[in-house]
Amino acid sequence: MIVTAAITYEHIKTCKQSGARLGRIHTPHGIIETPVFMPVGTQATVKTMSPEELKEMDARIILSNTYHLFLRPGHELVREAGGLHKFMNWDRAILTDSGGFQVFSLSEMRKITEEGVHFRSHLNGDKLFLSPEVVMEIENALGPDIMMAFDECAPYPADYDYVKKSMERTTRWAERCLKSHARPHDQALFGIVQGGMYEDLRKQSAKDLTSLDFPGYAIGGLSVGEPKHLMYEMLECTVPLLPSDKPRYLMGVGSPDALIEGAIRGVDMFDCVLPTRIARNGTTMTSQGRLVVRNAQYANDFGPLDPECDCYTCRNYSRAYLRHLIKADETFGLRLTTYHNLHFLVTLMSKVRQAIMDDRLLDFRDEFFEQYGLIGN
Numbered sequence: 001m002i003v004t005a006a007i008t009y010e011h012i013k014t015c016k017q018s019g020a021r022l023g024r025i026h027t028p029h030g031i032i033e034t035p036v037f038m039p040v041g042t043q044a045t046v047k048t049m050s051p052e053e054l055k056e057m058d059a060r061i062i063l064s065n066t067y068h069l070f071l072r073p074g075h076e077l078v079r080e081a082g083g084l085h086k087f088m089n090w091d092r093a094i095l096t097d098s099g100g101f102q103v104f105s106l107s108e109m110r111k112i113t114e115e116g117v118h119f120r121s122h123l124n125g126d127k128l129f130l131s132p133e134v135v136m137e138i139e140n141a142l143g144p145d146i147m148m149a150f151d152e153c154a155p156y157p158a159d160y161d162y163v164k165k166s167m168e169r170t171t172r173w174a175e176r177c178l179k180s181h182a183r184p185h186d187q188a189l190f191g192i193v194q195g196g197m198y199e200d201l202r203k204q205s206a207k208d209l210t211s212l213d214f215p216g217y218a219i220g221g222l223s224v225g226e227p228k229h230l231m232y233e234m235l236e237c238t239v240p241l242l243p244s245d246k247p248r249y250l251m252g253v254g255s256p257d258a259l260i261e262g263a264i265r266g267v268d269m270f271d272c273v274l275p276t277r278i279a280r281n282g283t284t285m286t287s288q289g290r291l292v293v294r295n296a297q298y299a300n301d302f303g304p305l306d307p308e309c310d311c312y313t314c315r316n317y318s319r320a321y322l323r324h325l326i327k328a329d330e331t332f333g334l335r336l337t338t339y340h341n342l343h344f345l346v347t348l349m350s351k352v353r354q355a356i357m358d359d360r361l362l363d364f365r366d367e368f369f370e371q372y373g374l375i376g377n
């Protein structure tokens, strides 16, 4: 295969029952089976996990954050280290988000102009500026296999005129990213579809970005507090307009039900901080649903966290021990709950891929929801 672009998407099959698709993304750092869940490593580490543990659970690609690494330790230091793969000793694939979302969710005093975004560092209050050109320079220095274009994720709710102007600017920013893309053969730049909860703006954004011919497309501006049915409606009007021979990435999603529903609607890639974040306060995802292992009811429960799970945590430790560690604020407790939650979602996606192979993803969804305590959608 003559590789002209940094990544190529290989469609394997479409589920006859659901329309979901099975695929592979070929990257310079290995092959990613899709649909895939991507663990989030915001500051060049998936919190409390080692690269070896992530490989043990067969994680193929992780996320990192332009915003955080720009602020600390600085992208020039990472460039000097030989790039993010070398710096964090991760030789599989990496995707970096472009920072727009984090500026809005983390920093104070920010001002959007056509040029870019002025904001203050959430760490020390320094006045900083991100633009398409600056973001591309940072992502070029970090060296991920997939990099996201600089976009504005409109807040929810937001009125039509605001979302229209924001979406149109995001498209102009995407063009500026393409123009300043230094290494298209090593790094794939994904455009990010915006448009809030407005079907016509979503369609306009998808059309404008696909005419710019990116190697992959993200669906942004969702999972921002809207009801789930609205997220699914926006997916249904956006995904069909994206090219079928390129990956589709739904940003910031998510919970087990949303991963399955997103796959059914044609999404290939997902990411979410949920599994690592809730693990740190002792909330776990199990085959029977959410289990808050720090609760008193588990004090004398010497069974495994999830009787149906074969991960390192569930094979070796009890709910009582996990509860004790979390209550005692022992770091090992966070590691064990994080390992399980990531293993749960990465394994859920391999079950989703098997269900697509067997043309039965809708049946799998019903079985999963019933057992996970989510009757209905």
Ligand SMILES: Nc1cc(CSc2ncc[nH]2)c2nc(N)[nH]c(=O)c2c1
Pocket (backbone or CB within 6 Å): 040, 063, 064, 065, 097, 098, 099, 100, 101, 148, 151, 152, 153, 154, 192, 219, 220, 221, 222, 223, 224, 251, 252, 253, 271, 272, 273
């Ligand atoms: N919900 C949501 C989540 C994220 C963060 S995805 C992420 N970055 C780092 C980890 N995970 C988004 N990022 C961008 N750039 N645009 C979006 O519209 C958007 C929407």
